Amino acid sequence: MGIERSIDCPGCGLHLPCPSWGFFYVTDEKGSRIPLEGNMESTIIAETLGIDEQAITGCVFAPGRDAVSVRLMEERVGYASFCLCRTCLERCSLDGKRDVFRCPSCGSEDVKTFIQLIGTACPRCGRGMLEER
Ligand SMILES: [Zn+2]
Numbered sequence: 001m002g003i004e005r006s007i008d009c010p011g012c013g014l015h016l017p018c019p020s021w022g023f024f025y026v027t028d029e030k031g032s033r034i035p036l037e038g039n040m041e042s043t044i045i046a047e048t049l050g051i052d053e054q055a056i057t058g059c060v061f062a063p064g065r066d067a068v069s070v071r072l073m074e075e076r077v078g079y080a081s082f083c084l085c086r087t088c089l090e091r092c093s094l095d096g097k098r099d100v101f102r103c104p105s106c107g108s109e110d111v112k113t114f115i116q117l118i119g120t121a122c123p124r125c126g127r128g129m130l131e132e133r
């Protein structure tokens with residue numbers, strides 16, 4: 001923790017802070033994604049989904065772990081990766097398993113996760129190679 005990681009272009013100075021590659025989230029009733037700080041914040045997940053917390057923390061045989069809870073988690077808990085649009089340079093977060101890789105700002109499909117950006121040509125200057133700092 002506390003690592004000031006970023007992706008940088010030595011050519012033009014493009015600087016993209018990325019303390020993490022993404023985040024786990026739980027989707028609420030309205031369809032909004034609530035980011036989770038840790039890998040699994042069982043209390044927040046349980047409250048948001050309206051299920052027994054034991055269904056999340058417990059082992060497979062925990063009493064609260066019924067089929068409905070498991071299905072809700074499969075449907076509404078996920079991991080979103082931080083992404084950069086190579087067309088407009090806007091940042092966004094997308095779930096690689098659920099979302100179409102398309103920029104919410106400009107509609108471009110030239111969107112890459114931060115991990116995918118490392119070692120590729122800088123989208124701003126086109127000369128430098130992006131590197132992890
Ligand atoms: Zn550059």
Ligand SMILES: [Zn+2]
Nearest residue numbers: 085088103106
């Ligand atoms: Zn864009």
